[in-house]
Amino acid sequence: xxxxxxxxxIEKNKIRFYYYLGSVSAIxxxxxxxxxxxxxxxxxxFHKKIxxxxxxxxxxxxxxxxxxxxxxxxxxxxxxxxxRQEFASSDLSQxxxxxxxxxxxxxxxxxxxxxxxxxxxxxRIVDYQGGENYAxxxxxPNLPNTEGQWLSTNTTDIKGNRPYEVELNGVKKNGELxxxxxxxxLNSDKIAHKMTYAKLYKPWDWIVATGVYLDDVDELIHxxxxxxxxxxxxxRLFTFSIATILLLISTMILIRFDKQIxxxxxxxxxxIQIYTKGYWNQIESYIHEHSEAKFSHGICQExxxxxxxxxxxxxx
Numbered sequence: 001x002x003x004x005x006x007x008x009x010i011e012k013n014k015i016r017f018y019y020y021l022g023s024v025s026a027i028x029x030x031x032x033x034x035x036x037x038x039x040x041x042x043x044x045x046f047h048k049k050i051x052x053x054x055x056x057x058x059x060x061x062x063x064x065x066x067x068x069x070x071x072x073x074x075x076x077x078x079x080x081x082x083x084r085q086e087f088a089s090s091d092l093s094q095x096x097x098x099x100x101x102x103x104x105x106x107x108x109x110x111x112x113x114x115x116x117x118x119x120x121x122x123x124r125i126v127d128y129q130g131g132e133n134y135a136x137x138x139x140x141p142n143l144p145n146t147e148g149q150w151l152s153t154n155t156t157d158i159k160g161n162r163p164y165e166v167e168l169n170g171v172k173k174n175g176e177l178x179x180x181x182x183x184x185x186l187n188s189d190k191i192a193h194k195m196t197y198a199k200l201y202k203p204w205d206w207i208v209a210t211g212v213y214l215d216d217v218d219e220l221i222h223x224x225x226x227x228x229x230x231x232x233x234x235x236r237l238f239t240f241s242i243a244t245i246l247l248l249i250s251t252m253i254l255i256r257f258d259k260q261i262x263x264x265x266x267x268x269x270x271x272i273q274i275y276t277k278g279y280w281n282q283i284e285s286y287i288h289e290h291s292e293a294k295f296s297h298g299i300c301q302e303x304x305x306x307x308x309x310x311x312x313x314x315x316x
Contacts, residue, residue, distance in 0.1 A: 015265070020254065027250050031243045035236075042235060046228040054221055058195070061212050062178055064115075065197035068210045072109065072120050073201055076208075079105045098204070109139050117185075118210060123151060123167075125205040130168050138206065142184070157182040158191055171200040171207055185213065 083101045092100075109120050122139040130153040137149050153165035163181035170177030176199040183194045196211035 015261070020258075023250075023254050027247060031246075035239055035243070038239065039232065039236065042232060043228075046224075046231070050221060050224045050228070053224065058214075061195060061214075062197065065178070065195070065210055065212060066176075068114055068118070068120065069197055069199050069208050072112070072208050072210075073199065075108065076101075076105050076201060076204075076206075079108075080203075102204070106139050110141050110144070112141075114210065116212060118212060120208065120210045122209070123164075123207045125168070125200075125207060128168070128172060130165060134168065135164070135207070163196075167196075167198050167207060167209070171198060175200050180214070183211075 080098070080101045083097050083104070087097055087100070106122075109122065112120055114120075119141040120139070121137075121141065123135045124138040125135045127134045132152045132154065133150040134153055135151040137143070137147055137151055140147055151164055153162060153168055155164055156162055159182050161181045163179065163183075166179045166181075167177070170179065176197070178195060178197050180193065180195045182191050184191050193214040194211045195214055196209050198207050198209035200206070201208055
């Protein structure tokens, strides 16, 4: 006779628990993963567009500044040549003619105005090593009362930048440079972000420079950043709404599958019960045929009293 194989009871609730736990966890994980990837990609794309936009504007400003300084240097050269021709027959030395040229061109530069209240200024280098009294403010339409004052490379702006030091090092190295710092606006006490282009005119040791304020660029970046944040917030809300709908649909699908799983488990249990009952019937028949033992499908009196004391299954 075959060995009796006992099947442990199926834990339906545990199976359903792990089924829902695994399925819902997978859905949430995938949702978070795709949300992070999509949001990060969108964020990077926005920053790229803002950077391209601001870079394009700044490059246009740089081209304008360089053109303004180059034209001013051309005016200086033209004035020097005009004075040289005018006093060619005189006994004036080159230094004397340069002094006349400086006086004439200085007046022209002071009265020169660019777009957006722009202007040209000039610093004359005295000591290329820098430090205190390294240069003299030669021309400055925004600060006319300070013309003739000494400048120092140790001077800082409100952000701690040293614009004169940067300027001096730049023209010494490359003859020209772009740099940024903070300075007060023309006819105003407001300090603003400014970008300058400076170029060395070596014959007179002049640093000819002009600049533009970057308020519009800063404002544009701030505005576009706010728009980006609003768009991202809207996109997150939209993504969350879609995810909620998908989660509800997924839950309905899970519930439907759960019913199928329960049906399969119940069917499996019925098959086990049928198999087990048939197997015990075979054992009962075998024992009955090969011995005088008899089977009773009731319950003995002692067991009845022990397990069912409130039920009167046997007469006393």
